[in-house]
Amino acid sequence: VPDLRLLPTAALARAYRRALLGNARLLDYSDPRGDEELRRAIAEMLSSVRGVAAPPEAIMITRGSQQGLYLVGRALLQPGDTVAVEAIGYPPAWEALRQGGARLAAVPVDREGLDVDALAALAARETVRAVYVTPHHQYPTTVSMSPARRLRLLELAQRHRMMVLEDDYDHEFHYAGRPLLPLASMDKHGVVIYLGTLSKLLAPGLRIGYVAAPPPVLRALAAHRAIIDHHGDQVVERALALMLEDGEVQRHARRAVKIYRMRRDLVCEALRRSVPALQFEPPAGGLAVWARAPRVDVDAWVTRARDAGVAVQSSSPFVFEGRAPGCLRIGFAACNERELAEAVRRLARAMPPRGKG
Amino acid sequence: VPDLRLLPTAALARAYRRALLGNARLLDYSDPRGDEELRRAIAEMLSSVRGVAAPPEAIMITRGSQQGLYLVGRALLQPGDTVAVEAIGYPPAWEALRQGGARLAAVPVDREGLDVDALAALAARETVRAVYVTPHHQYPTTVSMSPARRLRLLELAQRHRMMVLEDDYDHEFHYAGRPLLPLASMDKHGVVIYLGTLSKLLAPGLRIGYVAAPPPVLRALAAHRAIIDHHGDQVVERALALMLEDGEVQRHARRAVKIYRMRRDLVCEALRRSVPALQFEPPAGGLAVWARAPRVDVDAWVTRARDAGVAVQSSSPFVFEGRAPGCLRIGFAACNERELAEAVRRLARAMPPRGKG
Numbered sequence: 001v002p003d004l005r006l007l008p009t010a011a012l013a014r015a016y017r018r019a020l021l022g023n024a025r026l027l028d029y030s031d032p033r034g035d036e037e038l039r040r041a042i043a044e045m046l047s048s049v050r051g052v053a054a055p056p057e058a059i060m061i062t063r064g065s066q067q068g069l070y071l072v073g074r075a076l077l078q079p080g081d082t083v084a085v086e087a088i089g090y091p092p093a094w095e096a097l098r099q100g101g102a103r104l105a106a107v108p109v110d111r112e113g114l115d116v117d118a119l120a121a122l123a124a125r126e127t128v129r130a131v132y133v134t135p136h137h138q139y140p141t142t143v144s145m146s147p148a149r150r151l152r153l154l155e156l157a158q159r160h161r162m163m164v165l166e167d168d169y170d171h172e173f174h175y176a177g178r179p180l181l182p183l184a185s186m187d188k189h190g191v192v193i194y195l196g197t198l199s200k201l202l203a204p205g206l207r208i209g210y211v212a213a214p215p216p217v218l219r220a221l222a223a224h225r226a227i228i229d230h231h232g233d234q235v236v237e238r239a240l241a242l243m244l245e246d247g248e249v250q251r252h253a254r255r256a257v258k259i260y261r262m263r264r265d266l267v268c269e270a271l272r273r274s275v276p277a278l279q280f281e282p283p284a285g286g287l288a289v290w291a292r293a294p295r296v297d298v299d300a301w302v303t304r305a306r307d308a309g310v311a312v313q314s315s316s317p318f319v320f321e322g323r324a325p326g327c328l329r330i331g332f333a334a335c336n337e338r339e340l341a342e343a344v345r346r347l348a349r350a351m352p353p354r355g356k357g
Numbered sequence: 358v359p360d361l362r363l364l365p366t367a368a369l370a371r372a373y374r375r376a377l378l379g380n381a382r383l384l385d386y387s388d389p390r391g392d393e394e395l396r397r398a399i400a401e402m403l404s405s406v407r408g409v410a411a412p413p414e415a416i417m418i419t420r421g422s423q424q425g426l427y428l429v430g431r432a433l434l435q436p437g438d439t440v441a442v443e444a445i446g447y448p449p450a451w452e453a454l455r456q457g458g459a460r461l462a463a464v465p466v467d468r469e470g471l472d473v474d475a476l477a478a479l480a481a482r483e484t485v486r487a488v489y490v491t492p493h494h495q496y497p498t499t500v501s502m503s504p505a506r507r508l509r510l511l512e513l514a515q516r517h518r519m520m521v522l523e524d525d526y527d528h529e530f531h532y533a534g535r536p537l538l539p540l541a542s543m544d545k546h547g548v549v550i551y552l553g554t555l556s557k558l559l560a561p562g563l564r565i566g567y568v569a570a571p572p573p574v575l576r577a578l579a580a581h582r583a584i585i586d587h588h589g590d591q592v593v594e595r596a597l598a599l600m601l602e603d604g605e606v607q608r609h610a611r612r613a614v615k616i617y618r619m620r621r622d623l624v625c626e627a628l629r630r631s632v633p634a635l636q637f638e639p640p641a642g643g644l645a646v647w648a649r650a651p652r653v654d655v656d657a658w659v660t661r662a663r664d665a666g667v668a669v670q671s672s673s674p675f676v677f678e679g680r681a682p683g684c685l686r687i688g689f690a691a692c693n694e695r696e697l698a699e700a701v702r703r704l705a706r707a708m709p710p711r712g713k714g
Binding site: 001004005007009010012013016017020021024025026027028029030062063064066067070074092095096099202203204205206207226227228229230231232233234235236 | 424561564
């Protein structure tokens with residue numbers, strides 16, 4: 001999770017006020033696709049920073065990317081449809097995608113992200129209606145999908161008329177040079193449904209995400225969204241539009257990237273020094289380190305760390321099926337330098353004895 | 358809809374600010390049941406004003422009552438379950454209740470509300486898993502369910518283990534003496550799932566509703582809610598909690614009730630004078646008049662009124678099945694005196710010629 005202490009809450013409070021005063025109609029019933037001004041601001045951000053050319057009409061605001069995925073699951077997928085997912089990934093997304101009766105099939109993930117050859121083999125055997133991917137920083141392993149795989153994935157999707165559900169949940173947080181642009185930026189055939197969120201960039205509690213997709217897809221999502229909760233909260237949507245227009249969000253992003261890069265460096269150094277049992281590459285982006293812990297019972301480690309006041313995650317809950325790889329996911333963004341140093345000390349002390357090789 | 362011009366927006370902006378500053382954890386991931394302080398404030402309101410003894414643990418905040426109904430449809434109803442609904446009622450509720458595969462069956466509504474004898478006959482023929490009702494001011498006909506029917510409905514529900522989905526969407530807006538208390542206040546056997554909202558009391562755009570139900574029911578709803586959008590927006594939830602604790606909401610309600618009562622009297626008088634073709638009783642509460650228009654094509658009237666800048670609704674879209682009763686629903690709350698007088702003039706002029714008797 002991001003460090004909520006970095007948030008410009010005073011600016012957010014001002015933005016609420018500006019949104020609200022003189023705009024009583026923001027409190028009326030409204031469009032299930034969300035506030036027009038926020039859709040415009042998101043469109044501008046997507047085209048200027050991420051190379052995604054989606055006009056406001058092709059964008060819908062959702063209650064976090066979770067609602068976007070839920071809408072896909074309910075409005076676009078039919079009972080019995082096969083959806084490919086990353087074999088190690090994000091369970092709440094799987095749960096959302098299952099809500100229309102889709103069957104999920106796992107595709108392996110390696111150091112280049114989703115194994116597109118394995119997906120191709122699956123698609124040769126049966127109709128795969130959609131594939132859910134996190135190419136920017138694969139969740140939870142943090143790897144970026146290689147450019148070659150990206151091209152191959154889009155080509156495969158186009159050939160099989162497979163929807164690519166691209167979850168780009170932390171685009172801004174890339175530390176090593178310029179990030180690769182999203183799959184959606186290279187999508188010439190309208191196969192990508194692009195899901196973004198302000199949960200990592202600003203705060204999870206705002207519950208603001210968005211979907212960029214071809215208008216017929218968006219219409220289907222909006223129709224179902226109207227049944228769930230009519231529409232979003234236009235006051236917070238307009239407040240965030242104002243903060244994007246004023247550059248407040250962008251300023252916050254630049255500041256947060258600098259701080260998180262420092263924290264990444266610091267946690268990697270401290271882990272190397274104090275927890276030699278962990279094997280990892282410093283992540284090129286994101287808010288966590290993914291580390292292998294050979295011959296260590298990581299689930300026991302997580303429990304012992306929690307008892308010592310340190311929250312880390314084991315790979316077990318992220319595994320779709322089969323054996324967990326025995327890894328730890330160590331979030332570093334929410335802790336300052338002092339807290340990180342202390343957390344790594346406690347994590348080292350909490351490590352259970354190593355088993356035989 | 359309510360008159361958004363009456364809203365204390367400055368107080369709301371202050372409440373956002375108070376909620377936000379010094380409470381950054383409101384922006385973190387949180388409980389799918391909603392902000393604890395708002396649940397406490399709603400519990401206090403339900404017990405002190407509506408006679409409903411629901412502790413905060415038995416309350417869940419939703420994105421309007423629509424999401425509450427959607428959750429019931431998805432989490433409590435199974436494919437093939439029968440749900441009884443008012444034969445003239447609220448289509449978005451029906452749509453939500455259908456989302457888990459339930460089959461809806463219409464039960465007639467008359468001047469005492471839902472015909473409980475007809476429901477009893479239905480329940481004798483087949484298992485009725487739930488009944489959706491608007492007993493306070495039946496939507497859209499505005500009638501209040503009689504005390505005798507309320508008792509009989511609860512007794513029937515208990516006997517058949519039928520859930521009573523009580524949608525109490527405009528409790529505060531009652532003009533004729535003390536309102537009857539909700540079914541939930543008389544529910545000794547935990548058969549009622551009580552749905553409320555701040556959409557009419559404050560504003561639809563806030564998308565804040567709530568469900569009061571026995572804890573096991575609430576757990577099932579919360580589990581599904583986590584899949585839809587994780588949880589609500591705690592900033593607006595906390596802001597509304599502060600406004601309830603400060604009595605701002607209650608002050609607004611008292612002021613709005615006075616104004617709406619005046620507007621009701623005014624519109625009824627103007628309609629009697631200028632549109633004698635309409636037959637109606639002044640509603641005891643709510644934000645609209647329900648009027649019969651014998652021998653008039655009400656759908657044509659609605660279109661002609663819209664062309665003249667006046668929004669009224671025909672009974673047609675509210676009918677579950679069968680013939681529409683040829684009524685108009687005339688909302689009066691959102692217009693001030695001058696606007697109401699002008700609207701009634703235009704409505705009178707827009708009336709199509711009457712057909713033969």
